[in-house]
Amino acid sequence: MDRDWARLGQAVQAARKKMGLTQAQLGEQLEVSRATVQLIEHGKEFVNVTRTHRALEPIFGWCRGSVEAVLNGGEPTPLSADAPDSATEAEQGEESQELLPLRIRQALGDGHLLDSTVIDLPAEGSDEPDAQIVIVVRSKPDATPERMRQSVAAWERVERQLRAIRAQGDAPSALDDE
Incomplete structure (x- = not known):
């Protein structure tokens, strides 16, 4: 499946504007240049999702994997919605955690x-x-x-x-x- 980098760019731009950030301010938070933010927002295609792309997720309050979801035609998932999808997953997580201190x-x-x-x-x-x-x-x-x-x-x-x-x-x- 082809990744939709333009779609990701639109989502990044919308999230940035919703937060009231300029491209330069977002670049500062990502520790990249304003030009890099512009490239992402304009839909520049990358071979792989980069560390910079992944760093967008917590900045925008998105769950991990949201960048890939947008690239594949979906929507970012807000952090508040990161609960397990089913009771079975929750039970499995609890069992695994019992092994931890x-x-x-x-x-x-x-x-x-x-x-x-x-x-x-x-x-x-x-x-x-x-x-x-x-x-x-x-x-x-x-x-x-x-x-x-x-x-x-x-x-x-x-x-x-x-x-x-x-x-x-x-x-x-x-x-x-x-």
Whole structure:
């Protein structure tokens, strides 16, 4: 199925205007130029959805995956509508969470989901993953859209640092020094 980049551009422009942001202001929040925002709004086609596209979701209060939904002809899903689609999914999620420590279950249950990622950790002296770090980024339950945007920006800085450490192969020693 062809992706409708023009449709995404229209959705981005509408959401930006609804928030009262200029292209330059949105670019600042995304840490890109105004020209990049213009390209997205004008429907420039990309090979893949980029980090910048994904960063639009929390800024506009959209659930993760909303960019892909718009590209495929759908609508973005507001964060407030990110509840499981059925009782079965909710039950499966509860069963999975029972395996987690209490403080993790509490943290996962509070606030809005902003992002998540998995970082592979190779065995010493190997490039093959031996373990994984799973990171879930959530806002406070009462966070404003502005605060969520700030949280996403902070997370993106931390994620770049984590990936840089991983790329150097020094993850254990770098983290132990702190």
